[in-house]
Amino acid sequence: MVYEKFRPSDELNPFIECYFTWHSSGVSANGLVVESPPNGFCSIVFNLGDEYILHNKKYNNLVVPRQFVSGQSIYSYSLHFNGIINLCGIVFKPAALASLCNLPTFEYTEERIPLDNIFKKPAVNAIAEALSAEKDNAGKARILETFVLDIYRENKPEPDYIDWAANEIIEKNGMVDVTELMKHVYMSRRNFERKFFRKVGLSPKYYARLTRLAYLLNLIAGKKKADWGALFSECEFYDQSHFIKDFVEFTGRTPQQYLEENRELANLVDKPKPHSID
Amino acid sequence: MFAYQQKDVDKMMSFCDPAGTVEFIPLGAAGKGKIGELGRGIWESLVDCFPDIDNTLDAAVADDHRTVRCQVVIRGTQKKDFANIKSKGKSFDSDHIFIFHINDEDKIDHISVEWNHEDFVRQLTA
Numbered sequence: 001m002v003y004e005k006f007r008p009s010d011e012l013n014p015f016i017e018c019y020f021t022w023h024s025s026g027v028s029a030n031g032l033v034v035e036s037p038p039n040g041f042c043s044i045v046f047n048l049g050d051e052y053i054l055h056n057k058k059y060n061n062l063v064v065p066r067q068f069v070s071g072q073s074i075y076s077y078s079l080h081f082n083g084i085i086n087l088c089g090i091v092f093k094p095a096a097l098a099s100l101c102n103l104p105t106f107e108y109t110e111e112r113i114p115l116d117n118i119f120k121k122p123a124v125n126a127i128a129e130a131l132s133a134e135k136d137n138a139g140k141a142r143i144l145e146t147f148v149l150d151i152y153r154e155n156k157p158e159p160d161y162i163d164w165a166a167n168e169i170i171e172k173n174g175m176v177d178v179t180e181l182m183k184h185v186y187m188s189r190r191n192f193e194r195k196f197f198r199k200v201g202l203s204p205k206y207y208a209r210l211t212r213l214a215y216l217l218n219l220i221a222g223k224k225k226a227d228w229g230a231l232f233s234e235c236e237f238y239d240q241s242h243f244i245k246d247f248v249e250f251t252g253r254t255p256q257q258y259l260e261e262n263r264e265l266a267n268l269v270d271k272p273k274p275h276s277i278d
Numbered sequence: 279m280f281a282y283q284q285k286d287v288d289k290m291m292s293f294c295d296p297a298g299t300v301e302f303i304p305l306g307a308a309g310k311g312k313i314g315e316l317g318r319g320i321w322e323s324l325v326d327c328f329p330d331i332d333n334t335l336d337a338a339v340a341d342d343h344r345t346v347r348c349q350v351v352i353r354g355t356q357k358k359d360f361a362n363i364k365s366k367g368k369s370f371d372s373d374h375i376f377i378f379h380i381n382d383e384d385k386i387d388h389i390s391v392e393w394n395h396e397d398f399v400r401q402l403t404a
Contacts, residue, residue, distance in 0.1 A: 058339060074337050074349075110339045190283060193334055206336035206349070 001025070001085075003265060005274040006141035012148055014159040014167070015096035017041055018274050019141040022265075023049065024085040032081040035263045037251050038073040040170060040211040042097045042105060042201075044090045044115060045070060048132050050083025058110045067115035067124055069097070071108025072201040074210065076251045078263070088131060088140045090148060094166035094207065098199040099157045100148070105201040141277040161185040162199045165192075166207065174212025175236045178204045212236075213250050217258075221266035226259055279335045279350055279376070285325045287318060298387035304395035313389060327365070328354030333374075341377070348376045352393075356402055363402050370401040 002023055008016035028050075046067045054062040056077035064079075097103045103118065116124045127147050134140050159167075165181050181204065182192050196204045216235045220226045237243040247255050253262075281289040296314025303309065311317070324331055331354035338348045353371040356363070372393050379388035 058341065072337075074339070106338060107340070109337055190332075194280065197335055201337070203334045203336045203351075205334065205351075 001029075001268045002137075003269040003272050004137050005272045006138060006277045007274045008145060008148070009277075012145065012152060014163060015093050015100045015152070015157070016148060017091040017093055017170075019088070019090055019144045019277065020272075021088040021137040021140050022085060023087070024081075026084060028083050029081040029085050030083075032085075033078055033263050034081070034265050034268070035076060035078045036073070036265070037076045037214060037217045038210050039214045040072070040094060040174075040207065042072060042092045042094070042108065043070045044068070044092075046088050046128055046131050047086070048088065048128070049086030050081070052082070052085070053080040054078075054112060055080065056110060062112065064112055065114040067128055068112040069103070069108060069115060069118060071097075071105060071111045071113070072210075073110060074202070074250065075110070076253075088137075088144065090144050093163065094170060095159075095163040095196075095199040099159060099163055100155060101151055102155065104198075106198055107201075109201050138275065138277050145277055161187075162195050165196065165204065166200050169204070169208050169211050173215035173235075174208045174210070175215075176208055178208060209246055210250060213246050217251070217264075220259065221264050221271070224259060226255070228255060279333055279348060282321070283333050285329075285331065287321050287325060290321060291318060293386055294389075295381060295383070295385040295387045298381075298385070298389070300388070301390040303390060303392045313386070317389065323360060324354070327356060327358040327360035329357055330355050336373075344380050346378050346380070348378070350374045350376055360402075363399060366403065368402045368404075370398055372398050372401070 002021070002025060004021050006019040008019065044067070047064065051063055054064050054077060056073065057075045092100070095105075097105045097108070101118075127143065130143050131140050134143060161184075165185055168181060169176055182189060185192055187195075193203050196207070200207055202210065212235055216231055219231060219234075232240070232243055235243075237246075244254065247253075247258070251258050281293065291314065294313045294317070296312065296318075298313045299310070300313045300317040301310050302320065309316075331352065333350050333352045336349040336351060338346055341347050350373075351371065352374050353369065355369040356365045356367060359365050374391060374393040377390045378386050381387040
């Protein structure tokens with residue numbers, strides 16, 4: 001199982017978190033289940049391998065489209081594989097689907113939208129074919145970068161205060177005071193919340209809660225033991241009941257159950273460090 | 279939710295079929311009725327008793343083509359007695375789930391609302 005991440009160019013850095021490739025080295029992953037908690041990012045994914053199934057709170061058995069846009073997840077989900085895994089994709093900064101592609105992110109929460117519902121089918125097919133033909137992982141990332149650059153150069157987006165605020169929440173792993181954040185954006189709370197919702201798909205406070213828990217889950221990913229006291233303090237939870245409430249709400253499990261039962265990708269691969277695509 | 283934020287019950291009603299049904303789940307049988315009657319009455323009363331009532335839409339998920347589930351935080355400060363709750367001037371902050379069903383005329387014809395009513399009462403009376 002190989003999972004790699006690639007950094008975007010400086011030009012796309014305000015909008016793109018990373019590109020990724022994930023494959024099972026041509027080996028069939030029969031019966032493999034991979035779980036993922038919400039991570040705070042939207043993505044575009046190309047499946048170059050066999051079909052697989054998604055389970056989340058909304059879909060019990062969704063055959064995932066070959067190429068799709070994934071909106072914000074607010075609950076854990078699981079992927080069920082019965083064949084060759086060969087995926088690659090673009091992970092967007094939280095407001096970037098709206099800023100870069102003019103997409104209504106707030107309509108995509110918990111969704112997997114076929115990419116040819118959004119972009120022209122021949123263009124989507126051409127990229128999928130180019131990705132299939134490219135064997136090198138960095139090469140795949142370069143194809144994805146070119147795809148995003150074409151959108152960027154056509155739409156000429158400028159990151160605005162919502163991009164800034166959402167990226168700040170990510171940068172600080174959700175440990176931000178939204179009232180403090182608003183002092184830098186010079187607008188009323190209602191206006192800020194409304195614009196943030198339209199671009200990110202969630203309210204700023206809820207997004208910060210989700211991002212903080214995603215950070216904590218990343219710290220314990222692949223582990224079977226955790227020092228809850230230290231994590232509790234590092235992630236600046238107000239009290240234990242807030243911590244447990246957030247944990248159960250976003251993962252569907254108690255912290256201890258999660259440690260014992262989780263089947264995240266981090267259990268199968270080393271945590272990747274992003275490479276340059278050059 | 280934005281019309282509710284503006285405390286404009288007429289505007290809220292303009293998105294709804296008044297003959298549609300509403301269910302305020304924690305209130306049991308007393309919480310079931312028509313949007314244009316029970317719904318309007320409760321929302322007008324809330325705006326009257328909690329003049330600073332406000333909400334934040336945390337997330338919205340389409341359950342199907344015609345049904346949307348909204349996670350909303352509602353907050354406000356009590357200035358008048360509401361239902362059987364005597365006003366002590368206290369504030370509440372409560373997670374709510376609204377489920378809206380939209381008919382072929384793009385009007386809301388069913389709303390269900392759920393919240394932790396015990397916690398809501400505790401915040402206003404403790």
